[in-house]
Amino acid sequence: xxxxxxxxxxxxxxxxxxxxxxxxxxxxxxxxxxxxxxxxxxxxxxxxxxxxxxxxxxxxxxxxxxxxxxxxxxxxxxxxxxxxxxxxxxxxxxxxxxxxxxxxxxxxxxxxxxxxxxxxxxxxxxxxxxxxxxxxxxxxxxxxxxxxxxxxxxxx
Amino acid sequence: xxxxxxxxxxxxxxxxxxxxxxxxxxxxxxxxxxxxxxxxxxxxxxxxxxxxxxxxxxxxxxxxxxxxxxxxxxxxxxxxxxxxxxxxxxxxxxxxxxxxxxxxxxxxxxxxxxxxxxxxxxxxxxxxxxxxxxxxxxxxxxxxxxxxxxxxxxxx
DNA sequence: TTCTAATAGTTTCAATATCTAACTATATCA
DNA sequence: TGATATAGTTAGATATTGAAACTATTAGAA
Numbered sequence: 001x002x003x004x005x006x007x008x009x010x011x012x013x014x015x016x017x018x019x020x021x022x023x024x025x026x027x028x029x030x031x032x033x034x035x036x037x038x039x040x041x042x043x044x045x046x047x048x049x050x051x052x053x054x055x056x057x058x059x060x061x062x063x064x065x066x067x068x069x070x071x072x073x074x075x076x077x078x079x080x081x082x083x084x085x086x087x088x089x090x091x092x093x094x095x096x097x098x099x100x101x102x103x104x105x106x107x108x109x110x111x112x113x114x115x116x117x118x119x120x121x122x123x124x125x126x127x128x129x130x131x132x133x134x135x136x137x138x139x140x141x142x143x144x145x146x147x148x149x150x151x152x153x154x155x156x
Numbered sequence: 157x158x159x160x161x162x163x164x165x166x167x168x169x170x171x172x173x174x175x176x177x178x179x180x181x182x183x184x185x186x187x188x189x190x191x192x193x194x195x196x197x198x199x200x201x202x203x204x205x206x207x208x209x210x211x212x213x214x215x216x217x218x219x220x221x222x223x224x225x226x227x228x229x230x231x232x233x234x235x236x237x238x239x240x241x242x243x244x245x246x247x248x249x250x251x252x253x254x255x256x257x258x259x260x261x262x263x264x265x266x267x268x269x270x271x272x273x274x275x276x277x278x279x280x281x282x283x284x285x286x287x288x289x290x291x292x293x294x295x296x297x298x299x300x301x302x303x304x305x306x307x308x309x310x311x312x
Numbered sequence: 313t314t315c316t317a318a319t320a321g322t323t324t325c326a327a328t329a330t331c332t333a334a335c336t337a338t339a340t341c342a
Numbered sequence: 343t344g345a346t347a348t349a350g351t352t353a354g355a356t357a358t359t360g361a362a363a364c365t366a367t368t369a370g371a372a
Contacts (some may be wrong), residue, residue, distance in 0.1 A: 003283040007290065011290060021197050021297055112161070129292065132161055133289030135166065141176070
C-alpha cells in the first residue's frame with residue numbers, strides 16, 4: 001500500500017506541472033491560441049466523429065451550458081461544425097472543419113515538440129518506463145469516466 | 157525517436173484526463189472547495205516556506221496581478237497570511253495559516269484517496285512502473301521551470 | 313393514441329479567474 | 343543623487359463556468 005500512496009501523491013504533484021507546460025505551449029505557439037478545454041474539445045471530436053454535445057461535456061468535465069458555449073465559440077471561428085443529428089433531432093453532430101483540423105494538428109505538433117524538448121535528454125530505457133506508465137494510466141482515467149456513465153468513447 | 161514521439165503524444169493525451177479527475181475531486185469533497193490554482197498555491201507555499209509572490213506566480217504560470225488577486229482571496233478566507241518581507245520591503249512573505257494547513261491536508265487526502273481508488277486494482281509491479289515514471293517526469297517539469305529562471309524552488 | 317416523463321441542448325444571469333495597462337513603493341546602479 | 347530595475351496592487355476588460363429556466367424532441371406508460 002505504500003507504493004499506492006506514493007503513486008497517488010506523485011501523480012497529484014506532477015500532473016499539474018505537466019499541464020502548466022502544455023498550457024504555456026498551447027498559448028505561445030504562433031498561430032491560433034487554444035485554451036486547454038478548446039484543445040481537448042478538438043481532440044475529442046477528432047477521435048469521436050459524429051459526437052454529440054453531451055459526451056463531449058462529460059469528457060471535459062463541464063456542464064452542458066458551459067460546453068454549449070464553448071462549442072458556440074469554436075463554431076463561430078469556423079473551427080468546428082454543428083448540425084442536427086440524423087437519428088435524433090434533439091442531438092447535435094459535431095465535426096472538425098478543415099480549418100479546425102489544421103489548427104488541431106498545429107497545436108498538437110507544437111505542444112508535442114515542446115514535450116519532446118523536455119523529454120529528449122532521457123535515455124531510451126527511461127522513455128520506455130514512462131511510456132509504459134502512460135499506457136497503464138490512460139485507460140484508467142478514461143475508465144474512471146466510463147464508470148460514471150455507460151457511454152464509452154471510441155479510441156483510435 | 158519513435159519512443160520520444162509516443163511519450164509526448166501520450167503525455168499530451170493523458171495529463172488532461174488525470175487533471176479532470178483531480179479537479180472533480182477537489183471540487184466534490186466535503187468541506188472547502190479549492191480550485192486547482194488555489195490548491196497549487198497552497199502546495200507551493202507549504203513546500204516553500206517564506207515564499208514571495210513572484211516565484212509563486214512563476215510556478216503557477218500566471219501573471220503577477222492574477223496571482224496577487226488569487227492570494228488576496230486566500231488571505232481573505234484566512235487560508236494564508238501575507239506580510240512584508242524582512243530583507244526587502246517590496247517583497248511579500250506568504251505562509252499557510254493553521255486553517256490553510258488543515259484545508260490543504262484535507263484536500264490532499266481526499267484527492268489522493270480518489271487517485272488511489274483509481275489505481276488500486278493495478279498489481280504492484282505496474283505501480284512500480286508508474287512510480288518510477290513519475291519520479292522521472294517530476295524533476296523534468298520542475299526543471300523546465302528552472303531553465304526559464306534561476307530561482308529554484310526547494311523540494312521536500 | 314394520448315399524455316407524461318425523460319432527454320438534448322440553449323439562453324440568461326451571476327460568479328470566478330485571468331490578462332493588460334498603469335501605477336506606487338522600494339532597491340540597485342551609474 | 344537621479345535613473346533604472348524590481349515587487350506588487352488596482353482598474354478595466356475578457357474569458358470561463360455553473361445554476362436556473364426554458365424549448366424541442368423522444369420514449370414510455372396508460
